[in-house]
Amino acid sequence: MNDDQDLIRRALQGDGGAFEMIVRRYQQPIVNYVGRMVRERELALDISQDVFLKVYAGLASYRPQFKFSTWLFKVASNYMIDYWRKKKIPTVSLDRSPEDGEEDRPVQVAADEPSVARQYELRELRSRLDAAIGRLPVSLRELFVWRHVNGLSYEEMAEIKGIPVGTVKNRVFQAKEMLKNMLEERP
Amino acid sequence: MSCLTPDRIYAYLDGDLPEPERLALEAHLAGCGGCRAAVAERRLLAEAADGLALIDIPDDFAASVAARLPLGKPLEAARKPVFLRPAAWAAAFVVLALAGAGGMLLTGASLPELARASGRFLWADIQGLTSFLARSVAYAAVAARVLGRLLIQLFEGFRVLTSLIGPEVRLACLAAALVLAGAGFALWRRKPHGERS
Numbered sequence: 081m082n083d084d085q086d087l088i089r090r091a092l093q094g095d096g097g098a099f100e101m102i103v104r105r106y107q108q109p110i111v112n113y114v115g116r117m118v119r120e121r122e123l124a125l126d127i128s129q130d131v132f133l134k135v136y137a138g139l140a141s142y143r144p145q146f147k148f149s150t151w152l153f154k155v156a157s158n159y160m161i162d163y164w165r166k167k168k169i170p171t172v173s174l175d176r177s178p179e180d181g182e183e184d185r186p187v188q189v190a191a192d193e194p195s196v197a198r199q200y201e202l203r204e205l206r207s208r209l210d211a212a213i214g215r216l217p218v219s220l221r222e223l224f225v226w227r228h229v230n231g232l233s234y235e236e237m238a239e240i241k242g243i244p245v246g247t248v249k250n251r252v253f254q255a256k257e258m259l260k261n262m263l264e265e266r267p
Numbered sequence: 268m269s270c271l272t273p274d275r276i277y278a279y280l281d282g283d284l285p286e287p288e289r290l291a292l293e294a295h296l297a298g299c300g301g302c303r304a305a306v307a308e309r310r311l312l313a314e315a316a317d318g319l320a321l322i323d324i325p326d327d328f329a330a331s332v333a334a335r336l337p338l339g340k341p342l343e344a345a346r347k348p349v350f351l352r353p354a355a356w357a358a359a360f361v362v363l364a365l366a367g368a369g370g371m372l373l374t375g376a377s378l379p380e381l382a383r384a385s386g387r388f389l390w391a392d393i394q395g396l397t398s399f400l401a402r403s404v405a406y407a408a409v410a411a412r413v414l415g416r417l418l419i420q421l422f423e424g425f426r427v428l429t430s431l432i433g434p435e436v437r438l439a440c441l442a443a444a445l446v447l448a449g450a451g452f453a454l455w456r457r458k459p460h461g462e463r464s
Contacts, residue, residue: 100333107328108321115322124322132332205315228316253277260312 084148092139099139103132106149109230110156116225117160119214127163131156146239153232154240157222164218205263212262216255223248224255268295271302276309 084105090098110131115124135155142151213221226232226240234252238245268291271279278284279292296303370381429437 094338096333096336096338099336100329103329103332107324111322111324111328116319121322125324125328129328129332129335133335136336202311202315202318205311206319209312209315210319224316228313229319231317249277249281249283250274253274256277256309256312257273259316260308263312 085144088139088142088144088148091136099136102135106152107132109149110152112229113153113156113222113225114160116210116213116229117218117221118163127159131159134159147236150236150239153226153230153236157240160218160222169218208263209259212259215262216258220251220255220258223251224259227252268292270299271295271305273305273309276302276306279306280310280313 084102087098087102087105091102107128111124111128114127114131115121118124118127135152138155142148213224216224223237223241226237227234232240234245234248237248237252241248271292275284275292279289284292296306367378367381370376370385371378374381376384432440
């Protein structure tokens with residue numbers, strides 16, 4: 081948004097109100113991202129505050145030729161990587177290939193009706209899906225959340241993570257297949 | 268067309284397939300209940316994911332971030348390389364001028380004399396450095412020659428040793444080397460990598 085550049089310029093001149101407006105504009109996407117990563121609302125709010133403070137501290141290094149939201153998510157993602165590192169929670173490499181032949185295997189569905197849909201109503205499905213997201217490996221969870229909760233494009237995600245678009249797509253597909261398999265397990 | 272793989276289903280749902288491929292896929296779907304269900308299932312999951320509830324944020328969230336901003340401190344600009352900073356150029360000029368003035372005061376020489384003397388001094392340094400580099404290259408060339416001869420002797424020794432063993436043992440050695448190389452490659456492929464954007 082062009083407004084972003086104006087707010088950033090004002091924030092760089094020491095206008096705290098302008099930065100508060102930036103926070104208001106992006107608080108929901110950042111809290112949604114962090115919240116789905118750590119799965120604890122209060123912790124997500126604390127981390128999101130720290131993310132915005134980091135954003136403020138690094139605002140002078142932001143280059144206007146890039147989309148602000150992309151840069152914001154990059155800061156948040158780096159913050160989360162440090163967070164997992166401190167918590168000693170391993171992140172799976174995005175270079176890892178899917179299991180042998182996993183992508184080439186044709187799907188196997190017995191009946192002419194979605195098996196997941198057979199099991200759950202949409203509301204229950206969402207609730208189970210929300211819980212299942214928390215069981216995804218951190219790096220896949222991040223991409224899935226960006227795609228489906230934050231609505232980022234594959235290109236934006238590739239730019240944030242500095243990896244090819246094809247790799248991002250494959251990892252999002254992999255996350256979805258893992259979620260589908262988790263939901264097919266009996267509760 | 269054979270039954271769909273998950274990645275093709277996702278590419279279809281993302282609208283990434285070229286028109287002819289999309290049409291062929293839809294023709295297949297019309298006649299394959301299993302694939303139709305697989306697509307419907309993944310579409311439903313995507314819809315469920317897109318509609319996940321937003322996390323509730325307190326009204327004062329932005330205000331509490333603003334309250335923690337270190338507003339008194341100036342924001343640090345991204346650091347440019349030293350040679351792009353005017354201040355660095357100015358500092359270098361000042362140091363040079365001070366050194367020149369100090370030299371003139373201490374030696375009583377004029378500026379052109381001082382410049383000539385400094386030039387001679389620097390030139391002697393450059394000559395010394397060039398001579399040192401040339402000698403280093405010569406020593407490195409001698410070391411490479413010695414190492415090359417040593418390797419030739421090693422290979423010769425290995426050849427003589429291997430000519431003494433029978434063909435079966437040679438084959439076994441070859442097979443063992445292949446297995447070791449394969450295992451090494453597999454281990455290297457499985458080694459986890461850290462992730463950092």
